[in-house]
Amino acid sequence: MASTAKTIEPIISAAWGKPQSWTLDSYRKRGGYEALKKALQMEPAAIIDEVKKSNLRGRGGAGFPTGLKWSFVPKDSPKPKYLAVNGDESEPGTFKDRYILEDDPHMMLEGIAIASYALGVHTCYVYLRGEFKFPAERTQAAIDEAYKAGIFGKKVLGKDYELNCYLVRGAGAYICGEETALLESLEGKKGWPRLKPPFPAVVGLFGCPTVVNNVETLASVPAVFQQGADAYAKLGTDKSGGTRLVCLSGTVNRPGVYEVSMFTTLAELIYDDKYGRGMPAGRKVKAVIPGGSSAPVLGADELDVAMEFEALKVKQTMAGSGGVIVMDDATCMVRSLWRVARFYAEESCGQCTPCREGTPWQTRLLRKIEEGRGEPGDIDMLSNVASSIAPYPPIGLGNTICALGDAAALPTHSFLMRFRDEFEAHIREHRCPFGDKPWGSFGDWS
């Protein structure tokens, strides 16, 4: 379809793809670090108030209001405070933060400086997933530039306030995107999530008050001060300000990362000429995962929904990390869920029994059904196993310390709810109805 989606002025992605966009020089020419100058003249409490007013919500998955999170850090604590940046982008279907890190890392660094000053933080750790070699090189180069330019170091833009920023690379563990596992990893340990409460804002890194923010969240902060909190808030809905990045992948004509308004719908993202440009000839949408692989799947008749936290909550799914995965009508739903289930089994940290035992169990059952060995009762068993990890509909956290359990159970519940007939057909016919083509045929490997 032609472009009918509302046009927005890109904020975060404005410079992507332009020559040398990752350099300090380029960032400064675009007004970079002016927001930091403004913020440094404000009282820290006033900065937090501005961010609250902007309705900026966390872009890492949970959508928690950023200003509110910052306000939980105790002001009278004698301990040092820390900022940890979550760049462990590993949720299947999510690939937006790497473009910020590769193409405009200074935007995030400016957000870091503003956040740190507001929170009284003197040390920030930027934690990137281990596989991000190139994004890490670009980010480290930007940090080095910022030190040289007097943005980090003993003084920040001449102000008597010390801020150090260190980059740390993980080593291949999805669980470290969970904020308390990330803190464990930053402390040099295996990534086992901690019980909450206490929340990191009170007891975080090294037992000290810590804010953990996603890369895109921090990259959104400068715009709040450039445009003003009210203007930034007005770009979005009553409860969710600004613009956001969404990642479109799967069987569409033009996958990629797009900056959209909070009013842009899934249908617009998939079909609009500005974004996905629809499905390849002869194909129809069967299913869409709207917010990373842990978000409950939607059917083809449910796409007229804004990609925004509250709107997707009404559909009993979530905006999550912005990873939209489209599956067409030639895609086998059992095979798809098997792939997703395998991921969670692989990435379960092993700390809680329901997740450690339940995630491989789901995977075995799905493989059995997909390979035509399924028996009557297997679907109920699958549903039972998923419910033992986390019941459906969700009533807060499931039976595990962290949300990975829920992330592993939600896809199972939602696939069974919407596509149960396909699971039953596998068992009835003792084979995958899609034969040896469970993925349709796309790209060069069809």
Next chain:
Amino acid sequence: MAEPLFTSEEQKTFDAGIAEIISHYPPDRKSAGMLPALRLLQEIKGWLPPDGLRLVAKHLEVTPERAMEVASFYVMYHLKKPGKYVIDVCTNLSCSLWGAEKMLAYLEEKLGLKAGEANEKFTLRETECLASCGTAPCLQINEDHHESLTKAKLDAILAKLS
């Protein structure tokens, strides 16, 4: 006498690297440097030999068991010497929708290895999402990403690996 872990050149790189790493953390929190220190060791040796783990533990003032615990938790650390080229193929949902399973089968046949196997030259593994879902299918070779792979593109990449 056992062979020393490092050449003198490697020793210099390690000493400078470990000092830099430790300087990023509070003085009583040296052990926080575990992940970067293991990465440093692996960058020098290509894997994490037991002597190296003991050395890292000593510098960070923890037990060798603790170093091993961390090293064995994260998939990017090699506790055995891998092939010269470690090929990690993503087969998660977005990549599978663009043919990753077939790409893996092609690699298995071409390299004569099943996923999870290794020889001197190659380690072939199935891996989880590499955050390249919009440029599927993808794989990484020794941490370098290769995206939007076609058969021709993959052949050209493999031909360059000597």
